[in-house]
Amino acid sequence: MIRWLLLLLAWALPAAAPAAPTRHMDVSLTAETRQAPAGATVTLAIVMRPRPGWHGYWENPGDAGIPNRIAWTLPPGAAAGTPRYPVPQRLLVASLMNYVYEGEYAALVDVKLPAGLAPGSAVPVAAKIDYLVCTEKLCVPESADVATALTVGPEGARDPVFDRYRSALPRPLGTPARFEAAGGRFRLGVPLPARVGLDEAYFFPRTDGAIFYGAPQSVSRSGDWLIVETQAGSGRPAAVEGILAIGGGQGLDVEAAPGKVPAAGTPLMGTEAPARGLAAAALALLGAIAGGLLLNVMPCVFPILSLKALSLARAGGDERSARREALAYTAGIVSVCVALGGTLLAVRAGGAAVGWAFQLQDPRVTLLLLLLVGAIALNLAGAFELPGFGGGEALARRGGMMGAFWTGALAAFVATPCTGPFMGAALGAALVLPAAAALAVFAGLGLGLALPFLALGFVPALRRRLPKPGPWMNRLRRILAVPMALTALWLAWLLERQAGGGALLVGLGLLVLLGLALWRARWLTLLPALVAATAGLAFLPGVDRAVGAASGGMVGSEAFSEARLAALRAGGRPVFVYFTADWCLTCKVNEKAVLEQSEVADAFRAKHVAVLVGDWTRGDPAIGRFLEKQGRSGVPLYLWYAPGKPAEVLPQILTVGSVTALAS
Numbered sequence: 001m002i003r004w005l006l007l008l009l010a011w012a013l014p015a016a017a018p019a020a021p022t023r024h025m026d027v028s029l030t031a032e033t034r035q036a037p038a039g040a041t042v043t044l045a046i047v048m049r050p051r052p053g054w055h056g057y058w059e060n061p062g063d064a065g066i067p068n069r070i071a072w073t074l075p076p077g078a079a080a081g082t083p084r085y086p087v088p089q090r091l092l093v094a095s096l097m098n099y100v101y102e103g104e105y106a107a108l109v110d111v112k113l114p115a116g117l118a119p120g121s122a123v124p125v126a127a128k129i130d131y132l133v134c135t136e137k138l139c140v141p142e143s144a145d146v147a148t149a150l151t152v153g154p155e156g157a158r159d160p161v162f163d164r165y166r167s168a169l170p171r172p173l174g175t176p177a178r179f180e181a182a183g184g185r186f187r188l189g190v191p192l193p194a195r196v197g198l199d200e201a202y203f204f205p206r207t208d209g210a211i212f213y214g215a216p217q218s219v220s221r222s223g224d225w226l227i228v229e230t231q232a233g234s235g236r237p238a239a240v241e242g243i244l245a246i247g248g249g250q251g252l253d254v255e256a257a258p259g260k261v262p263a264a265g266t267p268l269m270g271t272e273a274p275a276r277g278l279a280a281a282a283l284a285l286l287g288a289i290a291g292g293l294l295l296n297v298m299p300c301v302f303p304i305l306s307l308k309a310l311s312l313a314r315a316g317g318d319e320r321s322a323r324r325e326a327l328a329y330t331a332g333i334v335s336v337c338v339a340l341g342g343t344l345l346a347v348r349a350g351g352a353a354v355g356w357a358f359q360l361q362d363p364r365v366t367l368l369l370l371l372l373v374g375a376i377a378l379n380l381a382g383a384f385e386l387p388g389f390g391g392g393e394a395l396a397r398r399g400g401m402m403g404a405f406w407t408g409a410l411a412a413f414v415a416t417p418c419t420g421p422f423m424g425a426a427l428g429a430a431l432v433l434p435a436a437a438a439l440a441v442f443a444g445l446g447l448g449l450a451l452p453f454l455a456l457g458f459v460p461a462l463r464r465r466l467p468k469p470g471p472w473m474n475r476l477r478r479i480l481a482v483p484m485a486l487t488a489l490w491l492a493w494l495l496e497r498q499a500g501g502g503a504l505l506v507g508l509g510l511l512v513l514l515g516l517a518l519w520r521a522r523w524l525t526l527l528p529a530l531v532a533a534t535a536g537l538a539f540l541p542g543v544d545r546a547v548g549a550a551s552g553g554m555v556g557s558e559a560f561s562e563a564r565l566a567a568l569r570a571g572g573r574p575v576f577v578y579f580t581a582d583w584c585l586t587c588k589v590n591e592k593a594v595l596e597q598s599e600v601a602d603a604f605r606a607k608h609v610a611v612l613v614g615d616w617t618r619g620d621p622a623i624g625r626f627l628e629k630q631g632r633s634g635v636p637l638y639l640w641y642a643p644g645k646p647a648e649v650l651p652q653i654l655t656v657g658s659v660t661a662l663a664s
Helices: 002-016 161-167 272-297 302-315 318-349 364-381 392-415 423-430 437-459 472-498 501-520 523-538 562-570 584-593 600-607 621-629 656-663
Strands: 026-031 040-052 056-062 069-073 089-095 096-101 103-113 122-134 140-152 175-184 185-191 204-207 218-222 225-231 240-247 249-257 573-579 611-617 635-643
Touching: 026 056, 026 140, 040 140, 040 161, 056 122, 056 204, 089 225, 096 611, 122 175, 161 523, 161 621, 185 249, 272 437, 302 584, 302 635, 318 437, 437 523, 472 501, 562 573, 562 611, 573 584, 573 600, 584 656, 611 621
Parallel strands: 175 249, 573 611
Antiparallel strands: 026 040, 040 103, 056 096, 069 122, 089 096, 122 140, 175 185, 185 225, 204 240, 218 225, 240 249, 573 635
16 A cells, blocks of 8 residues: 555656756666667666665565656567566665665666668667655655667677676576465475575565565575565465575575475574585585695696696705795695685676686786796706706795795696586585685685695605605706696697787797797896787787687587577477687597597487587686576586486586487
8 A cells, every 4th residue: 555655646746846956866778789680689778876875676666665667669660578677675664674776776678679670770769767766764756768779780799787787687596486375474485405505585576465575584494495484465376476585686586386385494594504504615615625636637737737846856855845845835826726716706796707717718818828838848948047946055945935836826827727526516606605615615726736745745755755856857857848838839729719810929929039038048138028028918919809619619519509508408409518618628638539529429410419519718708607507617517408308417527438328
């Protein structure tokens, strides 16, 4: 009743009252892309920015308030879809529960353009938006006219701010929920695996009258069900829709049908809930440590770790030096892993759909690593000597610690693009854990990577198994220059894949210049080389060049998109989906050794298996969002969709037999 009185007053007052001298909500309309083909669908954002102290309302405003009203003005043949709103907030005023937005938010609307328009045609889009904006003591009805214009043509560049807008939308639950309403109680059962740790939850009903808005909600866990109980509303809905908020501004879109709801279990905010969250964080930490430990045998890590092998061998029987170098090496690795993890969390908090190993998605970082690894390879080959790699005894002790730290830092920076067993699930879990727990998981990854050399530094029995220092070290050093040079070649190939042949020529030219300067080892030659390298990093040719499909690929494969995946599954075809990147050596090994083999191609062809390839070399946001839905933060990821069945996640190390068995 209160809402309808407000609604009547809101639309009656503007006719009798003078215009408000100031606007309390800024409203704008923006398009994800300014140009799209005829007949395509373009996403628009209605961006609402309430002034400080004011708030707007969700599509179901709760006990008081009114929802937005949108009247579109579109050209003939165009159509606007239903707005999609982000997860709202609660505001309790005098026992009245309001579902509001107290800061900027965006409602996303898909607009389908008319078919048959000529290229270059303008498509004007306008809307009149009536809304209510309030403080805790005052409400003001306002209206805004917004407009934008689209052009018919090839799809234009996307506005990256839409990644942030989409990240605030509730994610589809995917599995139907159940509800019961009897004896004045409303009970909602949401299927949510027990391994998904939650510290809080609240149900925002989109269906009016399903619950009494101001009543408290009790939430409990019963196995793989989340149970929400509260006072029933006055309505008798045949179905209930809403958003289950799960903390951190995130939510799940829930559609519930009448059905049996399990009995209440352990209260979510009870004594066992923190223990479950702690257990989830502990499992993710153990997985990260195990994954980091296994990284030591991955092909993308060994060339860098060989530097530390030389350092420990040089330490010989000096127990104190060995321990200090092991600790410094560990500190370098853990520092870089935590720094990368913190940066990743910060970037994702801004709405960007990035994942683990994001640093190698920028060709400038690839160029920097090419110069660094190339210089190390030349040093190991004996082309020049620098303090920290060689030199007198006085510098060896101080340089040993610093050298160990920076060797660990380099190992972590180059190793992180590899995703081995245990790592995928652990890092995926880290992205939904609280920040402190997530950073602990990233630190655990670094600790696992450092464990072998940490053990050598602190266990004399293991260190005694190392050969004694001697002339063999110089020969080993020359040998280790080979894998380092191969790593530099891989980085050069990756640079060409990311930014084109011009960038490759710049990178090789800078490497030659840097090598000559280091060989001369004089500031008069080194300074111009450093200046040239800095200029190359800043103005790398082709840095904005888009990358197509990853190199190679299975015969008959198509580029991945969620729409294509849905179409293939609707047609009843089995689908194999894999996500790769040119900087992921694990991905490349699996592709060359397994996926591109004739036995796999024949088996898939015989069973009419569709293959979709997602190339994440340059960090495609659409792929990043899909990976996040699968609980992963990096590649490789291999999915098998049998007809009519959910996705099966395959191991990250493939064999020909395991892949061909899928088709049979």
